[in-house]
Amino acid sequence: AQSVTQLGSHVSVSEGALVLLRCNYSSSVPPYLFWYVQYPNQGLQLLLKYTSAATLVKGINGFEAEFKKSETSFHLTKPSAHMSDAAEYFCAVSTPGGSQGNLIFGKGTKLSVKP
Amino acid sequence: EADIYQTPRYLVIGTGKKITLECSQTMGHDKMYWYQQDPGMELHLIHYSYGVNSTEKGDLSSESTVSRIRTEHFPLTLESARPSHTSQYLCASSESGTRSTDTQYFGPGTRLTVL
Numbered sequence A: 001a002q003s004v005t006q007l008g009s010h011v012s013v014s015e016g017a018l019v020l021l022r023c024n025y026s027s028s029v030p031p032y033l034f035w036y037v038q039y040p041n042q043g044l045q046l047l048l049k050y051t052s053a054a055t056l057v058k059g060i061n062g063f064e065a066e067f068k069k070s071e072t073s074f075h076l077t078k079p080s081a082h083m084s085d086a087a088e089y090f091c092a093v094s095t096p097g098g099s100q101g102n103l104i105f106g107k108g109t110k111l112s113v114k115p
Numbered sequence B: 001e002a003d004i005y006q007t008p009r010y011l012v013i014g015t016g017k018k019i020t021l022e023c024s025q026t027m028g029h030d031k032m033y034w035y036q037q038d039p040g041m042e043l044h045l046i047h048y049s050y051g052v053n054s055t056e057k058g059d060l061s062s063e064s065t066v067s068r069i070r071t072e073h074f075p076l077t078l079e080s081a082r083p084s085h086t087s088q089y090l091c092a093s094s095e096s097g098t099r100s101t102d103t104q105y106f107g108p109g110t111r112l113t114v115l
Helices: none
Strands: A003-007 A010-014 A019-026 A032-038 A044-050 A056-058 A064-068 A073-078 A087-094 A109-114 B004-007 B010-013 B019-025 B031-037 B044-049 B076-078 B087-094 B110-114
Touching (some): A010 A019, A019 A109, A032 A064, A032 A073, A044 A056, A044 A064, A044 A073, A073 A087, B004 B087, B019 B110
Antiparallel strands (some): A087 A109, B004 B019, B031 B087, B087 B110
């Protein structure tokens, strides 16, 4: 069975500091991995996704994530945090076959950015 | 910006009432989803549809029902609301019913409170 674990329900960084949000997955087959962002009172928006091409994936708003099979990880990073990055971030996994396109989500990490 | 809409955005009702949460998308997407989201928890898939006249139950058991009579419309109904149904409900759609790499586009959500 697939699962996603996001380490840290809350992360706080200073404006201009590195953002690192952790995601580990469990899957019996090579997974597809997604990061979504949710701003207050809004739905989720795709930041980036890994679909078995390049292991380093660049997304919107300066975010990127690296797929590391040996560590079963897909951590999200941004070199310099901006106040507008304050939101909740969700990691998700899907696998080929089975319930095609259905996602398994992590519990989310709320990012706070201090001025 | 994804063209997927949910109404109402907020709903407060009494126990025992019948309610329908509306979801519409104008992207012509085949697959649509309903998720339940509670604070600090994963998004849980409660229903999905591959297309017209197709509905499937998701990973989380739900007393709600759904219908898909038109491609663009995927309403969720609770016949008799209870306080345990209090939650945020998110609707989403994706282009294909069969590709695990597809992006899901989310509506803004309906926050339901049952007194």
